[in-house]
Amino acid sequence: MLLHNDDAVEMEHVVRTLITVVSLRFEPAVNVMLEAHRKGVALVATTHRELAELYVERLKSAGLTATIEPA
Numbered sequence: 001m002l003l004h005n006d007d008a009v010e011m012e013h014v015v016r017t018l019i020t021v022v023s024l025r026f027e028p029a030v031n032v033m034l035e036a037h038r039k040g041v042a043l044v045a046t047t048h049r050e051l052a053e054l055y056v057e058r059l060k061s062a063g064l065t066a067t068i069e070p071a
Helices: 011-022 026-039 049-061
Strands: 002-004 041-043 065-067
Touching (some): 011 026, 026 041
Antiparallel strands (some): 002 041
16 A cells, blocks of 8 residues: 655644544554655555555545555
8 A cells, every 4th residue: 555745734734634544553654754755655554455444544634645556
């Protein structure tokens, strides 16, 4: 599952959402957010398709841009 950069969303919101939705710890959530910010996209998690779809749906409902790609 990939997180895409979006300059309209505050970095703190991205981190809080990753912690809440994907259960990342603070430091990994910050690292994912920074990588997406700097490179345009970041790998959030590798998981089975159903869970990835759930994560993407929840991230999108929180205003973030996320996609699924095969591992």
